[in-house]
Amino acid sequence: MTLAWRHLLRALYLETSTPRTPKAGPSPKGAFWTSITKLGLHTKPSMPPCDFTPERYQSLAYNRVLEIHKQHLSPVLTAYFSEPLLLHQGHMEWLFDYEGNRYLDFFSGIVTVSVGHCHPKVNAVAQKQLGRLWHTSAVFFHPPIHEYAEKLSALLPEPLKHSAENQVIFLMNSGSEANDLAMLMARAHSNNTDIISFRGAYHGCSPYTLGLTNVGFHKMELPSGMGCQSTMCPDVFCGPWGGSHCRDSPVQTIRKCSCAPDCCQAKDQYIEQFKDTLNTSVAKSIAGFFAEPIQGVNGVVQYPKGFLKEAFELVRERGGVCIADEVQTGFGRLGSHFWGFQTHGVLPDIVTMAKGIGNGFPMAAVVTTPEIAKSLAKRLLHFNTFGGNPIACAIGSSVLEVIKEENLQENSQEVGTYMLLKFAKLRDEFEIVGDVRGKGLMIGIEMVKDKTSRQPLPREEVNQIHQDCKRMGLLIGRGGTFSQTFRIAPSMCITKPEVDFAVEVFRSAFIQHMESQDK
Missing domain, CATH: 3.90.1150.10 (Aspartate Aminotransferase, domain 1)
Incomplete structure (x- = not known):
């Protein structure tokens, strides 16, 4: 229907x-x-x-x-x-x-x-694929993965980081896996170690991504995620600066501020904090910067307009790559754009995605430039047993079709x-x-x-x-x-x-x- x-x-x-x-x-x-x-x-x-x-x-x-x-x-x-709550069945x-x-x-x-x-x-696509082929692993080819890669690539801005070639897509099973791989890519490409993420950020619960995740109850006493540094979250409601002109939303905070509609002073203050992190907490050259276009686990926190664009520029000046975590914000959920990073007017070097990509089926992806992909390939034979399996790719393709056909x-x-x-x-x-x-x-x-x-x-x-x-x-x-x-x-x-x-x-x-x- x-x-x-x-x-x-x-x-x-x-x-x-x-x-x-x-x-x-x-x-x-x-x-x-x-x-x-x-x-x-x-x-x-x-x-x-x-x-x-x-x-x-x-x-x-x-x-x-x-x-x-x-x-x-x-x-x-x-x-x-x-x-x-003991759930039994779902419908739409x-x-x-x-x-x-x-x-x-x-x-x-x-x-x-x-x-x-x-x-x-x-459902129909999944059932049809279940009766045809479940699993081959990446050592063999199968049409669903190639069909899906072409469809997904067409939905991403061309090209990432001003490359003359198409994007490269790595398929896997969860957002944590995707962000793990993105961290590895950033370090392999930059030859640097330090990665910055916001306080309040959630990028996964694997031993690697726990370093990026800065939500208190996900932190632990044991060492994990070495080389990760947090920076102030530019929260215009709870943070020290911001107010009624600052965010890209139909509803602004009732907190008053002195910002003009076209000039956000709060953004400038938070950028100074970001510069302070760069100048004091990481090496002179860094591997990268992770950001959710809108923070999910931290309570749907939005940044001041223009903040990510300036932050991306500062990261690239230090030799780092910029990673957009679209696990919660991607696939049209934000309405005005298909990808959350587009709402900030930025072009990431790496995009990670999961969750809505498979409508609940375990599926995830990392999309990057050929240059970054080649940097990883020189150092590692990356392999994922279940990533890009026939059922996941068939479901992923049908999700993209439904989003388009039903104007979601x-x-x-x-x-x-x-x-x-x-x-x-x-x-x-x-x-x-x-x-x-x-x-x-x-x-x-x-x-x-x-x-x-x-x-x-x-x-x-x-x-x-x-x-x-x-x-x-x-x-x-x-x-x-x-x-x-x-x-x-x-x-x-x-x-x-x-x-x-x-x-x-x-x-x-x-x-x-x-x-x-x-x-």
């Missing part, structure tokens, strides 16, 4: 089924699930209709799942809720749990499901801007909403004690709001140094009626929070 038809369906269809509270255990076959009900919340918005009925859940009992997890799976606490922007409860997915598996859960076209980049721009403006009204309505920011369908809502101090709202209060949103049928992410920012990144097939529902869920959760504080 095309996106246009899905918009029309939601505009015309009236949900007539009676909401019910599901019973424990498997739900009756053929039931039409609507929403979670009878929760005792202040206001429970009506959930938009969904033209899909999930299969009956017939797997492990919930308590047995908890037992197995405790006995055999990682002891690291990663579940969002005190009662972990919707998820269903084991009891048949329906949720609007506004986090997309951590900004990963780009075109929708189990998109029919992607344009939808990200239109619906994302609509959502940002709606959330901005909530910011003006509630003192605890400090900032709303982002671009396209990558949005952050930063929670604060009050707008004057901008101090983060206590974690237990943010947890309660998060839990209340889930109870009303909305799944959202978290980010920021103190986990104080809600991260909004739905699949790019999202519609305006679904945005309206999400906004009303947030409003209800905020009202309930304020009432609980008054008691």
Whole structure:
């Protein structure tokens, strides 16, 4: 079903089924699930209709799942809720749990499901390739990898770093793998070691990329990621400089500043901090600089306009290469451009990508210039057993086709801007909403004690709001140094009626929070 038809369906269809509270255990076959009900919340918005009925859940009992997890799976606490959510099935922007409860997915598996859960076209392509060829490894050729390489290359600016040749593409399985390889490339090409990344940056959790990742709870006492240095994140809401003219977003911070629309003084101040890092914390010649076009894990942090362009120039003056981490920002999610770095008017030397590239299937890529690729080849026979396997490449090609055929980049721009403006009204309505920011369908809502101090709202209060949103049928992410920012990144097939529902869920959760504080 095309996106246009899905918009029309939601505009015309009236949900007539009676909401019910599901019973424990498997739900009756053929039931039409609507929403979670009878929760005792202040206001429970009506959930938009969904033209899909999930299969009956017939797997492990919930308590047995908890037992197995405790006995055999990682002891690291990663579940969002005190009662972990046991999911059963997905369809486009919707998820269903084991009891048949329906949720609007506004986090997309951590900004990963780009075109929708189990998109029919992607499903069909994957099933067809499964019946033809699963795996060969790179020692043999197969058409899907060559077809995909040509399609992906056509979507990147030509050429990277003013080369007269096409880009070179390395395929792998995850964002951490991609950033690992990009680090190696930067060092092999520059013959230098030091790499700079922002404080608050997230570039992976492998032993190598942990050096680039500067989010406190991902740091560890053991040595890892040698040769990596952090620099101040130019955050115009929480940082020392910035305000209402500084970022590329339909919604600006309400924090006042003296910047003019065409001359950002905050950018100049943050550039001075970047120069200070170059002059004091790294060698005279460096290997490179990593930057997410918009920081994801740190809470959708945006930099002042023009900052990355000047920072890239400074890095290249020191012999380093510039790496754009598009793991969360790429493939049209930001709406105005297909790649996040394009929104900054820069041309990186290396681009890394993952997550939305395969709509949830393990897939990643590094794209660079022939010169940098040759520098690596002189030093290393790089090989990846599963990277670029036939199934991944077939799925990757179908994802690119769906983005184009269903105008999902344009939808990200239109619906994302609509959502940002709606959330901005909530910011003006509630003192605890400090900032709303982002671009396209990558949005952050930063929670604060009050707008004057901008101090983060206590974690237990943010947890309660998060839990209340889930109870009303909305799944959202978290980010920021103190986990104080809600991260909004739905699949790019999202519609305006679904945005309206999400906004009303947030409003209800905020009202309930304020009432609980008054008691």
